[in-house]
Amino acid sequence: MLEDLALDRSLQLALEDLGFGKPTAVQKDVIPLALSGSDLRVSAPTGSGKTLAYLLPGLQRLLQAPLPTDGGTLLLVLVPTRELARQVLKTARQLLGKSTLRADALTGGADFKYQKSLLRKNPEVVIATPGRLLEHCEHGSADLRGLQVLVIDEADRMLDLGFRDDVLKIAGFCPAERQTLLLSATLHARGLSDMSAALQQDPVAVSCGDIRSAHESIHHQRILADSQEHKDKLLLALLQDSGRKQLVFANKRSTASRLADFLRHHGLRAGCLHGEMSTEERKAIVTRFEQGGVSTVTASDVAARGLDIQGIDTVINYDLPRSGDDYLHRTGRTGRADSKGTAISLVTAADWNLMISIQRYLNITMEPRALAGLKARYAGPKKMKSSGKASGSKKKAPVAKKKVRARDSKAKGKPRKTTSVWPTNDGFAPLMKKRREPNDE
Secondary structure (H helix, E strand, O other), X not given: OHHHOOOOHHHHHHHHHOOOOOOOHHHHHHHHHHHOOOOEEEEOOOOOOHHHHHHHHHHHHHHOOOOOOOOOOOEEEEOOOHHHHHHHHHHHHHHOOOOOXXXXXXXXXXXXXXXXXXXXXXXXXXXXXXXXXXXXXXXOOOOOOOOOEEEEOOHHHHHHOOOHHHHHHHHOOOOOOOEEEEEEOOOOOOOHHHHHHHHOOOOEEEEOOOOOOOOOOEEEEEEEOOOHHHHHHHHHHHHHOOOOEEEXXXXXXXXXXXXXXXXXXXXXXXXXXXXXXXXXXXXXXHHHHHHOOOOEEEEOHHHOOOOOOOOEEEEEEOOOOOOHHHXXXXXXXXXXXXXXXXXXXXEOHHHHHHHHHHHXXXXXXXXXXXXXXXXXXXXXXXXXXOOOOEOOOOOOOOOOOOOOOHHHHOOOOOOOOOOOOOOOOOOOOOOOOOOOOHHHO
């Protein structure tokens, strides 16, 4: 397909160096439409090759026409996380390796003045997180007046993280005549239509693959666990005898940090990734992971999206993710580029129903697995519904007994009889005549 697109020679050479082979489904659908100049709304599953799908036509547009003499950013890619920014920057620089164009990244946590110096060199391609780029726009250090292509990657994640207003403000610094590509895991995310209406003109919708389908190249397993201590032992057993790259996910930053310390204490080469770390710390861990300096990384969901490291053999959910979409993004870190991968989830009794929901949502089955000497006492729910969820026996709430006070239970005796023939008069009733007795006559 790419041979028929008449790409710039520098891009052809870069693709040859990268060993680019058969394009993926999203690349086949998106690249020709993007080259035509249309605004696009694209939905594609994680690991489908969408980064190349929007970078290649965007760079081709810059290379096929004379560059403006007044500088400024020509291609802007907005991403929700620092990790994804670094991954996109790496791909952009690989594609630009045979050209004179320059690409740089702007993310939070890095030195602001240093980033200003990068912008003074007028990089044609900028990859940025919304908050930091907006700062540069408001300080006048970023020039978007000549922007030709705006890409908003993982737009649904942008909305989840509250970046909607920042993205719209950044668009206000861009010219109205531009191409805008909006990419998301689903075209039906809440608020996505409003964002598209505000940023795009007659966009073409492109849906590639079933978003809710897990990768066929990933083998899904689950191991039952009794407690946190039991899960620690299971994790250690899974990792100790393996020299491969492993990624362990936890739901909390504190848990990810504790697990890294726990693994290092037992002699494993482990690192940690979470949102409270600085950009340089996170970058250092990713680099060591890529180069083999650490074989295991424990992470919060900050690494679920945008972490594209070759050779991750296994993803372990120490904590089961809160939704099927989160499970899909976590496990999508393995089984990439047609390689095989394994996803293992540690499941306690409290996680059983959530596990069933994830399986039904993604139409997958997690194969039961047990480790020798570490089999859980918990063997699954005793009673199950037809859906596979645990069927709890709900007991009726006991009826509260009325409190009996001691003074209420005392003998009160018989009521005193009234002997008066006169009705009780409280002073307000009308006077009544005295009844005449027979003896009065």
